[in-house]
Each structure stands twice: as C-alpha cells, then as structure tokens.
Amino acid sequence: MKYSILFILLFVFVLPLSSQKKYSIKSRKAISLYESAGESYRNRDNEKTLQLLEQAIKQNPKFIEAWLFKADVLHSLGKSDLEIEAYKRAIEIDAVYFPNVHFNLANSYLKVGKYEKAKKKYKDFLSFPKISSRNKKLAVRRLDNCNFAIEMMKNPVEFHPINLGDGVNSEFDEYWPSLTADEEILVFTRLSPIENLGKEIRVKRQEDFWVSFRNDSTWRPAQTLSTTINTSNNEGAQSITADGRYMYFTACDRKQGLGRCDIYYSIKEGEEWSKPINLGKPVNSAAWDAQPSISADGRILYFVSNRKTGKGKMDIYQSTLLEILSNGRQRWSQPINLPVNTRDNEMSPFIHASNEYLIFASDGMKGMGGFDLYKSTSDKGKMWTKPVNLGYPINTFGDELGLVINAKSDKAYFSSDRLEGKGKDIFIFDLPLEHQPPAVSWLKGKVFDAVSKKKLFASLQLIDLATKDTIAQINSDRINGNYLVCLPAGREYLFSAESEGYLFYSDHFSLFDEKEKSSPQELDIPLHKLNVGNEVVLRNVFFNLDSWKILPKSELELNRLVELLKNQSNLKIEIGGHTDNTGSEEHNLNLSKNRAKSVCDYLIMKGISKDRLTYKGYASYKPIDTNANEIGRSRNRRTEFKIVK
Structure with missing residues (x-):
C-alpha cells in the first residue's frame, strides 16, 4: 500500500515528531489516539488505523485532522461514499483549514459521477488564493470534464448491453x-x-x-x-x-x-x-x-x-x-x-x-x-x-x-x-x-489439391486493384487447409492463392454494392499441379466492352503469370479467350481471339518467348456457367491459360 499525498501532507503539517506545532484541538487523549493511528497506518494496518481515528473523533468530534486522515484512509480503500462524508465533516468544522480538502472532495464526487457537486467543489477550491499550480491545473481540467459529462448525459447514445x-x-x-x-x-x-x-x-x-x-x-x-x-x-x-x-x-x-x-x-x-x-x-x-x-x-x-x-x-x-x-x-x-x-x-x-x-x-x-x-x-x-x-x-x-x-x-x-x-x-x-467503422465482409474456406483432395499450405493475397496495395497476406493452415481473409467494403480486389508445385488460383471481388459489403462468402480453392492440360481462369484481366485493349488494372494478374513462366522455364501455354452468347458468332470469335492475342503480346513484351505461347479464341463455345442471366454471362466472359507442354 502506498502512502497517499494527503496523508503525507497531513503528517508534514499537522503531525510533527515533536509538539512544536499545535493541533486544532487540545484533547491529549484524542491527539494520542490520532498519533497512534499514524503509526498503524505506517504499519499498513488500515483496520486498526480507522478504529483509532474513530476513537479520536469520539473524544472530540471537531478534531478536523482526524476527519481528514480518516477520509484519506477511506480513499485508499476505495470506499468513496464514506470518504465523501468524512471530507464533508471536515469542511463543516473549518472550510479554510486545509484548502485541498475541497479539491479532494471534488475528486471524490467526480469518481462516483456526481458532476454538479464536483463542479461546485472545484470552484470552491479555485477560489483560494494560495493553491499549488499543479492542483490548480488539474481542477480546471476536471471542472471542464464535469461540464462535458453533464452535456453527454443530456444526449445519451443507444446502449442496451x-x-x-x-x-x-x-x-x-x-x-x-x-x-x-x-x-x-x-x-x-x-x-x-x-x-x-x-x-x-x-x-x-x-x-x-x-x-x-x-x-x-x-x-x-x-x-x-x-x-x-x-x-x-x-x-x-x-x-x-x-x-x-x-x-x-x-x-x-x-x-x-x-x-x-x-x-x-x-x-x-x-x-x-x-x-x-x-x-x-x-x-x-x-x-x-x-x-x-x-x-x-x-x-x-x-x-x-x-x-x-x-x-x-x-x-x-x-x-x-x-x-x-x-x-x-x-x-x-x-x-x-x-x-x-x-x-x-x-x-x-x-x-x-x-x-x-x-x-x-x-x-x-x-x-x-x-x-x-x-x-x-x-x-x-x-x-x-x-x-x-x-x-x-x-x-x-x-x-x-x-x-x-x-x-x-x-x-x-x-x-x-x-x-x-x-x-x-x-x-x-x-x-x-x-x-460504426467501415463494414468488412470475409471470405473463408479450404485450400486443397484438386485431384487428391489433400489439404494444402498456401499463400493467399488480397490486393486493391485501384491502388495496387496489398490489403491482406495470409497463409492457410498447414494441417486442415483452412483460411479466412477479411474484405473491407467499397473496393475491388484481386484474390489469389499459391502453393509450391501448383498453378496459382485467381479470383475477383467487387464490394461496392450495399448487399455485397456485408455478405460473407465461403470459397474452397482447388489447386492444380503443373501438369499438361491444367488451366487457370484469369479473373482479373479486364477489357472495355467490345474491345481487346487490356485495361491497366489487369497488370497485377498478368505480371503474376509472367512470374510463373519465368520461374517455370519449361512451360508452354495457350491463352484462350471466351465470350458469352450475346452477339453474332463471327463477332464473338473475332473478339475472343484478339483478346487472347493481346494477352500474348503483353507476355512477349515482358520477356516471355513467343515460342512458348499460343493463343485461340473460343467465342461462346466453352461456357462455364449459364448464359441465362448476367451473373452467368459475366463468368463466361473470361481469359484463361492452359499448360500445353
């Protein structure tokens, strides 16, 4: 137990080692009990201290030093209500004997949320001409807190725990x-x-x-x-x-x-x-x-x-x-x-x-x-x-x-x-x-081998397509393949998964719609080994409507493919372009072929040998979803690559 500031002050000013300074009373019995209480307090015996102080007060109810000492002990014990009563009795006896008592009483009122009473006592304390600059600053600040709290209570927020x-x-x-x-x-x-x-x-x-x-x-x-x-x-x-x-x-x-x-x-x-x-x-x-x-x-x-x-x-x-x-x-x-x-x-x-x-x-x-x-x-x-x-x-x-x-x-x-x-x-x-903070959705599932179903340890990345910032970078669980990644609302994301010895997985999420902002999703991710015939949908390669000019936000996805081809120098791939079934067959075939060629040209520009690349337009001949609605059609409009050697 630490000695409190008030106790130290009391014993400096009103409890000298000798009797050079007079107490506020003359009862030797009360003073003796008070001094014995001081010894007990120094020995960390709060119960005996309070008993002796009660006896001293009983000897003389106007013994202000004993009331102040009692309040201080009660403060150290966290007994706020009794502490307040002791301070009040001291002030009733002599309001100017120890100016800090008003500051202490204000603090006690503040501690239990009695803001109006605390305000009054802080003002009383500040009216004294000779007070410490430290306590003066604290009193001004806490008086401001009282005013703030009173206003807050007039305008409560919804809170039903x-x-x-x-x-x-x-x-x-x-x-x-x-x-x-x-x-x-x-x-x-x-x-x-x-x-x-x-x-x-x-x-x-x-x-x-x-x-x-x-x-x-x-x-x-x-x-x-x-x-x-x-x-x-x-x-x-x-x-x-x-x-x-x-x-x-x-x-x-x-x-x-x-x-x-x-x-x-x-x-x-x-x-x-x-x-x-x-x-x-x-x-x-x-x-x-x-x-x-x-x-x-x-x-x-x-x-x-x-x-x-x-x-x-x-x-x-x-x-x-x-x-x-x-x-x-x-x-x-x-x-x-x-x-x-x-x-x-x-x-x-x-x-x-x-x-x-x-x-x-x-x-x-x-x-x-x-x-x-x-x-x-x-x-x-x-x-x-x-x-x-x-x-x-x-x-x-x-x-x-x-x-x-x-x-x-x-x-x-x-x-x-x-x-x-x-x-x-x-x-x-x-x-x-x-x-409420910005809403965050989440995506979770398992990463596993597409053939054996073995759970895989994989690195997963979430990248903001607009800023190219990495929003999240996590690993799936080595034992069960589980993962969970948060998707902050109001952004468009590239989401990928990679594991050594496997083709990467790519997906795309756009969280601008109000429903999508708070709609968690589950997505299990099958990864395919680097074998001939296996393919990957490049869901983050974008073109304008009826155009084969690659949009800038596609670079993140295409650079990932560049990195794969550089790391796996023996791979040869085919780039495939696909459309939905809207428009004529001739139009779709030309569009899908030119989009596939644009991707090939990008890879060649990045240093990949053209001998390792082929391209083909498939129009709407190989749908992966229904063409009966826009969601299905948007999935069918895609660019893929397939290992051919």
Missing part, C-alpha cells in the same frame, strides 16, 4: 474478449481461483485464456484454450487475428522477458497452439510492453508501452511485420508513437478489421472521469483523426478499459462489472450507427 450468457461468463471474472471475423470463436481471459493446501488454505487467483465456440446464436460452454499457452503464471490481454490462428498476448515476470511485461505470440496449426515466443526487440523493451491488438491479417501490431521515448505515461505504439525468418520468428519494425497519445495514459487499443478504425482508452482527454473510450479513424493507418469520445452511457464516471467490434461493424463486445452479472462479465450491444 446483453450478457453473453453462461457459456462464456461464470462466477469468476471474464474480460478482454477477442473475436474471429466470422464471430464463431471467442477467446477471453478468466481470473480463476487456485487453492493451495498447506498449514492453511490460501486462495490465489490466476489469469488464463479460455475459448468458446458459437453454435448458431448461442455460445457453447467455454474451455481452457491450451495447456501449451496457459501456465502457472498469469497470461492475459490477448488479441487474435481474423482467422483465429495467431494470438498475441501479455505475460509478465518471465525469465526470458526483456522488461516487466512483454508481448508473446503463438500460432495455431490444426487444433494445436505452438509454444509461445517472445516477440523480442524492438517491440519489447526494458519497459512495460503489453495489451497488443493485431490487425486482421497479422501485419500491423498496436500495443501499449511506458518506454522512455513516449509522449506520456502509457502510450500506444504501432509496428509493422517486416518478415518471417527461416526459424519461424517474426521481425517487426521500429514502433511508432501514435498521434492520439497525450501526456497521461492511453491504454487497451483495438484495431478494427477495416484497419482504419482504432478504439482505445484514455484518461488524458476530455471525458466522463477516469478512463473513457475513444475512436480515431485513419487513411490506411497513416494519418489518425482527432479522437472522439464514444459518449454516455458507453462511458461513465468509472474506468472503461476495453471494447472490440465485430467485422460487420454493427456489434461491440466489452467486459464490465457495472451491469447485472456475476462479477465482471462479457457483454454485447448494438453499436450506435455514428460509431
């Missing part, structure tokens, strides 16, 4: 939820008791990871995540990638740690989690590094640190994955201090699957008191906007220290003990429209 139920929540504390993009897997931290039997029974509490799987709308009974990760020490503050295969978490006081707390990661293959690995420098340092939040595809990490290079006490940093070394270890960039940080504390970051929306907690901005939740948005994670308070009653006078949002952007999950539950529980609520 629902307990996730007995599958997730128990009689113990559950907190720090992490969610896969499809909302089928929930990982969280549970604080469970551990009984140690000895001469006496001692109950310790330990943080471990638990997981629950969703069955329709119900969460199944949670189970421990992994004995490989959970240890006899504490593990907590975890974050998982959108596919649930990578987890980053906080562990403290480990032998291999670089600082007080470090960030570790583990990888799931099949149903097994790997042994955790310390992320190492430069993410971890000699300082406190914790509370990671990983981007959907695992390429950008946000975390909290109190390293000396920070702007405030606790700051949020961002680091980018540079490479995965041959031994499986990850190498990260030098962390960047985010512009949302203040001189105080920023904590519990959460980056949404869109990679453009950050939630975090701060006690250094205008808020309701304590830690409030804020949002900031960015342009591809570069320039962050001025943070916005999420409003009341999402934020209250208490500490709000964590919130995650689903990929669809309409639901939020958080942990709280301020609502009806069994201690600290995890809740879900509909996120107000004004706070």
